[in-house]
Amino acid sequence: MKWLPDIKGILEPFTALKYLFKHPATLTYPYEKRETPEQYRGFHRNDQTRCIGCGLCEDICMNEAIDMVRPDVIRNPKNSSELVPRVDFGRCCWCSLCTDVCPAKSLTLSSEYSLVSNDPEDFLYAIPDAGKKENEK
Numbered sequence: 001m002k003w004l005p006d007i008k009g010i011l012e013p014f015t016a017l018k019y020l021f022k023h024p025a026t027l028t029y030p031y032e033k034r035e036t037p038e039q040y041r042g043f044h045r046n047d048q049t050r051c052i053g054c055g056l057c058e059d060i061c062m063n064e065a066i067d068m069v070r071p072d073v074i075r076n077p078k079n080s081s082e083l084v085p086r087v088d089f090g091r092c093c094w095c096s097l098c099t100d101v102c103p104a105k106s107l108t109l110s111s112e113y114s115l116v117s118n119d120p121e122d123f124l125y126a127i128p129d130a131g132k133k134e135n136e137k
């Protein structure tokens, strides 16, 4: 029987060389980040200079992901309850009901989706200046 070299099999690996000249599809995260769409629902932000402490965000959250806490500093003199929301990102499903209902429009969803920290507490509550829980006052 005559032996026939498998030319296709020999040349096939070299077809991978074309990828040397293509732009990589992957990103060098965390140095490069993927751009988020305009309406992306990332971590919550609360502008405490506008938050009036009404607690509507806490009331509407079906996942009970929000509790009202006393911040270290009251940044809005109109915040009569002197409380601001704190979000547990382990419970949140990013439905955005809390931002929709916020009368002061202080609570929004940012485009931030990456949180790196050595402190596990940071992954639960990422709104800055959240301070102590109401029952820890």
Ligand code: SF4
Pocket (backbone or CB within 6 Å): 060, 061, 062, 063, 064, 065, 066, 087, 091, 092, 093, 094, 095, 096, 097, 098, 099
């Ligand atoms: S986005 Fe939805 S689940 Fe998350 S804290 Fe707001 S209301 Fe609760």
Ligand code: SF4
Pocket (backbone or CB within 6 Å): 046, 050, 051, 052, 053, 054, 055, 056, 057, 058, 084, 085, 101, 102, 103, 104, 105, 106, 107
């Ligand atoms: S609904 Fe808005 S204004 Fe009211 S407590 Fe929540 S973040 Fe503050």
